[in-house]
Structures are given as structure tokens and as C-alpha cells.
Amino acid sequence: xxxxTAAGPGPGAGSxxxxxxxxxxxxxxxGSNLQAIIEAIAAGRLAAEIAVVISNxxxxxxxxRARRAGIETVVLEHTAHGSREAYDRELAAALRRYEVxxxxxxxxxxxxxxxxxxxxxxxxxxxxxxLLPAFPxxxxxxxxxxxxxxxxxxxxxxxxxxxxxxxxxxxxxxxxHEDDTPETLSARILSEEHRIYPEAIGVVLDGGWRVxxxxxxxxxxxxxxxxx
Ligand code: GRF
Numbered sequence: 072x073x074x075x076t077a078a079g080p081g082p083g084a085g086s087x088x089x090x091x092x093x094x095x096x097x098x099x100x101x102g103s104n105l106q107a108i109i110e111a112i113a114a115g116r117l118a119a120e121i122a123v124v125i126s127n128x129x130x131x132x133x134x135x136r137a138r139r140a141g142i143e144t145v146v147l148e149h150t151a152h153g154s155r156e157a158y159d160r161e162l163a164a165a166l167r168r169y170e171v172x173x174x175x176x177x178x179x180x181x182x183x184x185x186x187x188x189x190x191x192x193x194x195x196x197x198x199x200x201x202l203l204p205a206f207p208x209x210x211x212x213x214x215x216x217x218x219x220x221x222x223x224x225x226x227x228x229x230x231x232x233x234x235x236x237x238x239x240x241x242x243x244x245x246x247x248h249e250d251d252t253p254e255t256l257s258a259r260i261l262s263e264e265h266r267i268y269p270e271a272i273g274v275v276l277d278g279g280w281r282v283x284x285x286x287x288x289x290x291x292x293x294x295x296x297x298x299x
Contacts, residue, residue, distance in 0.1 A: 088278025089194075093122040095171035097162075097179035102133020103261065104177035104198055104268050109140045111269030119276060122169040125162065127181055143169070149181060159187035166191070173275060176230065177268070185232040193282060195230035196275060198268045200260045202226060202242055207235035212257040216247065223247050223256060225264040227271035229287065238287040241271040 096105050105124060111117035124137035125145045137144045145165055152158035158181075166174060176197040188195065201211030202224040208214075215223040224244040231237035243263035247256055274280070279290045 089172035089276045091170065091172045092119045092276050093169065093171045094119050094173050094175050094272065095166045095169055096121055096124045096137075096175045096177050098124060098126050098131050098133040098177050099128050099180040100131050100133060100178050102131065102136045102177065104264055105133045106136050107265035108175065108177070108269050108272065109136065109142070113140075117269040117273050119173075119272060122171050123165070125165060127179070133178070155182070155184050156186065159184045163187055163190050173272065174230075175268075175272060182234065183230065188230060188232050193229055196227055196240065196268075196271060197230050197235070197237075198264050198271075199226045199228065199235050200257065200264060202244060203228060203235055203239060210253075212260050213253040216251060216253045216256050221247050223260060225260050225267060227268055229275075229282070238282050238285055240274060240287050241267045243267050 094108070096108060098105055102124075108117065108119075108121065112119055112121065121137070121140075121142045123143045123145055124134065125147055126134050127147055127149045129146045129148060134144050134146070147158070147161055147165065149158050152161060162183075172194065174191050174195040176195065179197075183195070199207070199211055201207070201215055202222070203226040205220070206214040206218070212223065222244050224242055226239055227241045228235070228239045229237040243266065245256075245259045245263055251259075274289070281288055281290075
């Protein structure tokens with residue numbers, strides 16, 4: 072592979088923007104965030120191209136969404152690989168084949184090892200259904216509901232080796248109502264995920280940002296409390 076692509080070892084992303092605007096979207100299930108990205112691109116709200124959708128599960132409903140949109144799909148079953156490292160190597164090779172500039176985790180239910188994260192440094196995004204750093208890990212919405220918080224939300228962050236702990240690109244808050252259930256709260260959070268994920272992808276592809284310590288900082292600064 073030539074050129075300053077995501078797969079290269081060079082400095083993190085930031086200032087100059089991505090080498091191209093090709094996305095590799097990783098899924099394991101339903102794929103509603105994938106759908107939101109597809110729709111944002113189709114509507115001209117996100118200037119990007121989904122080069123490939125990769126699933127670790129052959130039965131992920133999101134694969135059908137990709138096929139319907141005419142996007143190439145790859146199934147890489149983790150059960151077929153001896154170790155996490157072997158799986159991650161295969162995954163990285165597939166993403167390089169499709170020359171993706173940015174890897175978007177969209178309900179991808181697998182931890183990525185440090186070698187993979189280093190190979191795509193500052194070029195992996197994830198969407199998480201809580202206002203991180205609160206409620207990392209599984210079922211963030213239910214954790215928030217059980218905790219009794221009055222405000223919940225969604226976060227798009229850069230993926231680092233530490234789970235759900237990378238620099239925050241965008242967040243959106245939603246109220247928690249008295250009569251909410253984990254399901255109704257999840258639905259409210261999900262619609263914010265669908266809004267902020269394509270926005271965050273555009274911001275990262277555009278460049279003009281840097282990571283300072285834990286902070287994702289844009290040259291022009293973010294407007295509004297929630298980075299809108
Ligand atoms: C979303 O809630 C996302 O925040 C979390 O996994 C879920 C994926 O949903 N990481 P979908 O597959 O995009 O519908």
C-alpha cells in the first residue's frame with residue numbers, strides 16, 4: 072500500500088484531513104448506525120463513500136442493509152481464527168485492500184487488540200450509547216437508566232486500546248423521563264447516535280483537528296455545548 076493511508080504508520084490524522092474519504096464500516100448486528108451513514112451520504116450530508124462493510128457474524132441484519140445499498144460486504148468470522156491477533160491481522164488486511172481512510176465501528180461487538188489500534192491510529196471511530204466516560208462497556212443505556220441519571224446520551228469517540236476511553240469527537244444529551252424504560256431511553260439515544268455519527272465522520276475526514284492529551288481539538292473550535 073502506498074500513500075499516507077490509514078494503514079500507514081505515520082502520525083495520527085488531524086490537520087491535513089484523510090487521504091481519501093473511503094470508509095470501512097464494521098458491524099455485528101442490526102446495523103441501524105450503518106443505515107444512518109448510508110442515508111447521510113445519499114442525502115449529501117456526509118461527503119464519503121462506504122468502501123466495504125465487514126461483519127464478524129454472517130447473520131448480521133446490517134449486511135442486508137449494505138447489500139441493498141450496493142455496498143460490498145465481507146464476513147470475517149472470529150470463530151475461524153485461532154487468536155485475537157490473527158483475527159485482527161485479517162481484518163486489517165481486508166481494510167487495507169479496500170483502501171479505507173477511516174474505520175467506523177457500528178455495533179461491532181469485538182474488542183480490537185493494541186496492534187490493530189496502532190495500525191489505524193486516530194483512524195477508528197466508535198459510537199457508544201452513553202455520555203462517556205459514564206457507563207462504558209455493554210448496555211450503556213440500561214446502565215444509565217439503572218443508575219437513575221436524569222440526562223443520558225451518546226458519544227462518538229476515537230478508538231484507543233482502552234475500551235470506550237478514546238478522545239471524544241461528538242456527544243449529544245437526551246433527557247431521561249420518569250416513565251422511561253431501558254427500551255424507550257435506548258430509542259431516544261439511538262436517534263441521537265444516528266444524527267451525530269455521520270457528523271463526526273465528516274469532521275474527522277475533513278481534518279483540521281488534533282488530539283491533545285485526551286482532548287479532540289478542532290482548529291476553529293467547536294460551537295455549542297454539545298459540539299453541534
Ligand atoms: C448502538 O447502540 C451503538 O451505540 C452500540 O451498538 C449499537 C449498535 O446498533 N455500539 P446498530 O447495529 O447500529 O443498530
